[in-house]
Amino acid sequence: MAITGSNSSAATSEATAATADVVVGLATHNHASTAGAVVRDARASLERLLSSLRWCIIAADGGSTDGTLERMREAAGDTGALVEVQYPLKPSDALEVPYHGLAGRARALQAIFSEARARQARACLVLDARSAASSTDWLHAIDRLTAEELDFVAPVYRRHPATAGLLHGLVSPVFRALYGVRLVSPLAGEFACSRRFIEAVLGDPIWETDSAQRGIDLWLSTAAVTGGFHVGQANVGARPGDEGQDVDVATTVAQVVGALFTDMEPRVQVWQRIRGSRAVPQLAERRATESPSVDPAPLLESFQLGAGALQDVWAEVLPPMAILQWRRLAVQPLDGFRVDDALWARTIYDFAMGHRLRVIARDHLLRSLTPMYLAWLASFILQVRHTTAAEAEARIERLGLAFETEKPYLISQWRWPERFRPVKLRR
Secondary structure (H helix, E strand, O other): OOEEOOOHHHOOOOOOOOOOOEEEEEEEOOOOOOHHHHHHHHHHHHHHHOOOOOEEEEEEEOOOOOOHHHHHHHHHOOOOOEEEEEOOOOHHHHHOOOOOOOOOHHHHHHHHHHHHHHOOOOEEEEEOOOOOOOHHHHHHHHHHHHOOOOOEEEEEOOOOHHHHHHHHHHHHHHHHHHHOEOOOOOOOOOEEEEHHHHHHHHOOHHHHOOOHHHHHHHHHHHHHHHOOOOEEEEEOOOOOOOOOOOOOHHHHHHHHHHHHHHHHHHHHHHHOOOOOOEOOOEEOOOOOOOOOOOOHHHHHHHHHHHHHHOHHHHHOOOOHHHHHHHHHHHOOOOOOOOOOHHHHHHHHHHHHHHHHHOOOOHHHHHHOOHHHHHHHHHHHHHHHOOOOHHHHHHHHHHHHHHHHHOHHHHHHHHHOHHHOOOOOOOO
16 A cells, blocks of 8 residues: 655655665655556565665655656555655746756655655665666665665766767766766766755755756756765666657757856855865676667757857857857868867866856857757767767777866966956957
C-alpha cells in the first residue's frame, strides 16, 4: 500500500516516518509513459542488490493528470515501498519550459530531500523519471555513500562527447576551471548524495526561487565541490531520453549558461582562489560508445547567419581582436574550419563578464551566444568525427586545460571591470 503525503513542505515527520537506509527519489509530472518502468527497475535492483538494507522509493509528483502515480503504484506492488509526496507548481512555472523538462524541479527535489531526512536515510539516489536504463549501475555508489566515504556522486553517461556539445564544450570546462574539480556532468538531473549533504543544503533559501527551478542541479554540484564534501562520479548507462521536451537550442543555451553565470557571482571569493583542477574518484569502468553521425554543415551555416545579424550585439561584449577573429571564421569554408580553444575560452569568459555587468538584457546576451556555440560544435565534430571515443575524450581534455589556462583573463576582468569596455568596430 502506498503512503501518500499532502505537500512538499510537510513531508512525513520524523516521529512517524519509517526509517530507511537508502531512498530512491523520482520527480514526476505527467511521466506515465516511463515512470512505472523506472519504479519497476529500481525496485528489482534494490531487492536484488540491497537486500540487507532498508529502502523505499519516494515519488515527488507535481499533480500529474495522465496516470503517472497509478503506473508507479502498479510497478511498486503491494509492498509499501512507494512513498508519495506532492510538490506545488506555481503560475510562474508555466511561463517557460525548462531545458530539463520538469517545471518546479527545485521544489520537487526539496520534497525528496525532506522525506529522506525524515526517514534518516544515509543515502539518497535521485533518478530521472524518463528512463529506467541506469538504476542498477547507480547502485555502485550506494556502498560508498552509506559508508560515509562520499557525499555526492555525479553521473558519467555512456555517450560520445559530440552528442552533448553544450555540456562538454562549455559547462564542464568552465565548471572545471572555476572550481578545480573535473566533473563530466555537473548539471545532470540524476545524482546520489549522503545524509550530511542533504542536511547542509536543505537549509539554503534557494529552493523557492524561480531561477532554482531551472538551475538547481548545477547549484547542487557546485555546493558539493565548494562545500568541503567528498565528491565522486559513477559510470552509468545511457542518458535518459528527452521525451516531451520542446526547447530550442537558443533557449537551452540561455537557460543553462545563464544558470552557470548566475552561480558564479555569489561564489567569486571561492573560484578566484582556485588554480588547476583535480580528478575525482571514478566508480566502475568507462564504457566505449560509437561516434555519432552529425552533419557539421548546418551548424556552420547557422553560425554564418548569426554572425551577420549579431555583430552589434557581440560588439557590446567582445574586445576588438575577438570580433575580428569571429568575423574571419564566418567566411571560412567548412573544409578546415576550426575554432581555436583559447578564443572559445576567452569568448565564454567575456560573455560571463557581459552577463555580470548587464551590458544588454541578459536573455538577449545569452541567446546571442548560440551561433558561436554552434560554430564551436561544428569545429569539434570536424575534428573528432573519424576518431575513437577515447580520442574525442582526449580532445575535450585539451579544451578543459585551455579554459584553465585562460582563467587569469577572467579573473583580471572581474577584478577590474572598468577594463571591460569593448570598442565597437566599424563593419
